[in-house]
Amino acid sequence: MDEKIENKKKKKSFYWFIFLQFVIIIYTLSGVCAKYASGTSFLSFKFLLFYGLELLILAIYALLWQQVIKRFDLSIAYANRACALLWSMVWSILFFHEVVTVKNVIGVLIVILGTIIVNKESV
Template structure:
């Protein structure tokens, strides 16, 4: 894909990239839910199966992402999983959000932004 067509759909690509990272982060939620059930119980199998399905959807999304971004940029954006995990922990598991967690996520987000700003420029 040439740089002109990348610029035309760049915002949509970034949304797709962040959506795929959000989907990936749901895998940790399903894994956490599975761990709350006895091994091979119906609840465990349900959440383990859900985890497997989430990872399958993510794998398909990831294949589309790496067609549109340099691998280093796409992979750096996976760090945004930390943000989504913090959101899911707060919403689903009622775990608190601390100042240290927010600072850590902001540092990661700054790194992701720097990586995205460099995308499309020749090294």
């Protein structure tokens, strides 16, 4: 009986961990919008579009972040925000065709390893 309860808790915990990563992805997309806005003329239609989209994404992120910190210890939630480095690197490759160096990859891997260590007890 205890094993079933423990498995249920782990599944729920895993669900919230995935939700946390989703929220972090949302957050990093605001940076993509900011980069696009920065490449346009100030107050042009595209600037206002991307800037407005950035603000919308940040508002959605703020609401979702409240749900995250309700369910996670603050230290766990903020440690996972370090995964934003990974997602930002993915977006830089996909959207902006930027070059990622070996040092970038090693740095992100170290951060991800640290995040895994912090999460080991909570997931």
